[in-house]
Amino acid sequence: MSLEYEVLATDGAARRGRLTTAHGVVNTPAFMPVGTAGTVKAMTVEAVAATGAEILLGNTYHLMLRPGAELVAKLGGLHRFMNWDKPILTDSGGFQVMSLSGRRKISEDGVDFASHIDGTKFNLTPERSVEIQHLLESNITMVLDECTPWPATKDEAALSMRRSMRWAARCKNAFIDRPGYGLFGIVQGSVYGELRRESAAALMDIGFDGYAVGGLAIGEGQEMMFSVLEETVPALPAQRPRYMMGVGTPADIVGAVGRGIDMFDCVMPTRSGRTGKGFTRRGDINIRNARHTADPRSLDSDCACPTCTGYSRAYLNHLFKAKEILGAMLLTTHNLHYYQDLTAGLRDAIEAGNYAGFATDFEAGLARGDIDPL
Numbered sequence: 001m002s003l004e005y006e007v008l009a010t011d012g013a014a015r016r017g018r019l020t021t022a023h024g025v026v027n028t029p030a031f032m033p034v035g036t037a038g039t040v041k042a043m044t045v046e047a048v049a050a051t052g053a054e055i056l057l058g059n060t061y062h063l064m065l066r067p068g069a070e071l072v073a074k075l076g077g078l079h080r081f082m083n084w085d086k087p088i089l090t091d092s093g094g095f096q097v098m099s100l101s102g103r104r105k106i107s108e109d110g111v112d113f114a115s116h117i118d119g120t121k122f123n124l125t126p127e128r129s130v131e132i133q134h135l136l137e138s139n140i141t142m143v144l145d146e147c148t149p150w151p152a153t154k155d156e157a158a159l160s161m162r163r164s165m166r167w168a169a170r171c172k173n174a175f176i177d178r179p180g181y182g183l184f185g186i187v188q189g190s191v192y193g194e195l196r197r198e199s200a201a202a203l204m205d206i207g208f209d210g211y212a213v214g215g216l217a218i219g220e221g222q223e224m225m226f227s228v229l230e231e232t233v234p235a236l237p238a239q240r241p242r243y244m245m246g247v248g249t250p251a252d253i254v255g256a257v258g259r260g261i262d263m264f265d266c267v268m269p270t271r272s273g274r275t276g277k278g279f280t281r282r283g284d285i286n287i288r289n290a291r292h293t294a295d296p297r298s299l300d301s302d303c304a305c306p307t308c309t310g311y312s313r314a315y316l317n318h319l320f321k322a323k324e325i326l327g328a329m330l331l332t333t334h335n336l337h338y339y340q341d342l343t344a345g346l347r348d349a350i351e352a353g354n355y356a357g358f359a360t361d362f363e364a365g366l367a368r369g370d371i372d373p374l
Contacts (some may be wrong), residue, residue, distance in 0.1 A: 022180025
């Protein structure tokens with residue numbers, strides 16, 4: 001294994017760990033802001049680092065289309081290209097390609113698809129996906145997998161999952177092992193516990209630096225998602241990091257940590273920041289609502305981010321109504337700080353043996369709601 005991972009503390013199934021890469025340390029549980037095309041939207045990398053983020057996610061599909069992996073490599077790799085000197089994980093591109101309904105064809109070899117930008121034809125194989133991520137200099141490379149659509153029958157999920165396992169073996173063979181860089185496998189199998197356990201066993205036979213749980217948060221609902229985790233996580237090796245892909249809401253993260261997940265990514269805090277939704281310790285806020293027009297309070301009185309310490313809800317409301325870019329920047333800044341504060345709080349709680357208390361307080365805050373008087 002080329003990535004070092006250490007479990008520092010446990011509290012039930014919840015884990016506090018440390019992942020060491022060639023570009024630095026990632027403390028877990030960790031949330032990875034999404035920098036799909038080499039940028040976290042509405043943020044500079046300096047501002048992202050100031051939120052406490054220790055690792056970013058980039059995307060193979062988008063970067064292979066533009067500016068191209070070979071160009072990024074020529075310019076010194078993705079870290080230098082985007083001026084981020086901390087770790088980077090890259091999604092394999094599988095999810096994006098699978099979502100190209102009508103513009104892609106899946107075979108045992110890989111996926112043939114047409115670019116959503118200009119219709120250019122591409123062939124993405126497991127080997128090419130790994131090669132692209134190597135050119136990008138990703139610290140954590142993800143295997144190419146087929147993200148099984150929801151809903152799927154057990155037979156459909158089994159066929160999809162087993163193809164992904166064959167692709168995973170090809171990715172392992174294509175990966176160039178080197179210190180500080182690693183390859184993660186992805187567990188598939190839809191909502192079928194038997195298939196999830198089969199997938200986990202197949203990946204462990206191949207051997208990876210970490211194990212992701214894919215194919216969730218695509219419509220199955222939180223209760224089913226947690227049930228799948230309870231079936232899947234115990235089948236994964238305790239000594240390697242566990243990553244839940246594309247998740248999620250703050251409540252999803254708290255619940256998944258309690259079921260043994262270490263790493264998360266989601267576009268939710270940044271996408272919401274561009275559309276007027278703020279996450280707070282008392283639930284979500286739509287800053288466009290008229291009730292914020294003359295509200296002098298900060299978004300979250302318990303938050304020390306630059307947005308909450310410097311700007312009122314009234315000002316943010318004005319920025320969004322006036323369609324000023326600064327509104328998206330300030331709200332995205334807050335949302336990313338909130339997510340980093342959440343995972344930092346989870347790390348502290350696990351170290352103190354108080355995960356259950358943290359989860360109870362988190363739920364109580366949401367239940368209380370945004371009821372402070374002006």
